[in-house]
Amino acid sequence: MSAPDPAAALLRATIRRSVRRGLGGVWLRGPLPPAGAVLAPNHHTWWDGYVLGEVAWTMGAEFRVLMTGQQLARFPFLRRVGALGAAELRAAVRAARSGAWVVVFPEGAIFPAGPLHALHPGAGWLARRANVPLIPVALRVVLRGGQFPEAYVRCGRATEPTRLREALARELAVLDTELSASDPHSPLAGYLRVTGGRTSDAERLHLPGRLLARLTGDRP
Template structure:
């Protein structure tokens, strides 16, 4: 058992509180890998890394995420919860050999919503060096029929490097179809809720809203 680190505890508590207060919830679908895997998600939202980190905490899964030097320079405290620089390839391979999930955003940066614009080769190289499978993850953080955005993570089947662009796009197409076809006031069917409320009626309504509702009945 590792020694208690008060700084790591403070950062972890702050991030988990942000997820619970800033998002309506986090939902997951698909077969989650047990043990070492390269998690290759789409990247269209500031919340993406936090949603994946929350999932790993709930599963008690060791976790490392690659971040750009600019991001780490702005948020150096994220190293305490598993962030390393994109140039730190030896620690990344070692993390995989130690059983971690290693999150590699294959687009390399936050991109606008829509189809994948580029898929870089880092995930394929790390898979070759470590023997770990690549798991494509369609990740959308969307504002639908509720006051707060919702995070959806759709895990696909393991892919080899050259397959990643197609397999990741396939999962994104499926998730986007679900988002466009289902009731926006309800969570997507078939997803496991990790955090948040299951429906609007479960959410706490503030006092002014309750008073207005009573006065106008």
Template sequence: MTGKFNFDKSDFFEWTLRTTIRRQIRNGLRGVWVRGGLPAGAAVLAPSHQSWWDGYALREVAWQLGQPFGVLMSERQLTTFPFLRLIGAIGAHELRPALRLLQAGSWVVVFPEGRIETPGKVRRVQAGAAWLAGASGAALIPVALRVVLRGQPRPEAYMRFGQAVSGPDLPEALQAELELLDAELLGSDPEQPLAGYLRFVGGPSGRDGQPDLAARWLAQLTREI
């Protein structure tokens, strides 16, 4: 009796990539925290963009929710990292695939600044996010996103989801959400997570801010000198 083992390479590669990225997030970040109303179903998310982690952190939130997801990336990035298509990346000019994703109920992330910017005020807002929302009828959601190193060894990702807005109101709404998030960070205890935010992703097990085994051993030795 013989049988055939069906092996789908694309499924295997997608699973491997998803597992690798989720491990990177858990090892590289102390956590991912979210505040605000998360859209149910189709939405164009328009986040600020100041960190390499931004796309990964948003993708992880979607994975946690079981929410279909796409993110627009530059052609240069997709040429360098074509495997990211397996987890939802599409070219910045591939508008028909983006619209199909929205019509199927996905979140589609469009970084309206168009590139990673230094932290601070929103410097520019391109028209792509508003156009996709208008063409698809999906909600347009400003998202303030900061990945910050505070009072712990690893950085923390914070997302503040705003209310749905019209295209012309996006620049002002995104700036307002960023100012609220920055004020919360400025007024907080840097050794504690921000109050009012839900922790979606935790880092490695263990107590935050506690010395590891080697540090405790050295501390014990120095106390005995």
């Protein structure tokens, strides 16, 4: 058994604190893999890796995420919390086989929110090589009725590599429909709140504002 890594623990705590301070919360829906798996999400915001790491750590799962060599060269310390280079496929296969959730962004880069771009085959290849489920994951970090963005993660059922695009597009379309049809001041129905986040000034001022209105006789 390897000794605890204090630097890794500190970095993980820093990332998780960043999620709680920068977002209004993280919500999750869908079946989660009980053991090793390859998670294949869309990639439309800077927050995506942090959000999926937060979900994995909250659920007690080992977390790995493939990053480009350029990104990893800029942030090499992220290796301590599960980052692997995109070319480190053998290490990714070993991690998935040993029970980790390995995140592979099949679009290969961050794109503006919208329809899926072309998908690379790496996620499917990795899942097949490691003999673990391939999970399509729809992910949106959106500014709704509050002051801070909210992250919503929708996990689909395991799919075959040849059907990943279809499965991921379907989950993303459902999530976008749910967001567009929802009350922006309330979390999406049916989603589990994984992590709390920052509250808007309007929420914090609601009770004192009501008390002040009562004292002054003001009415809305």
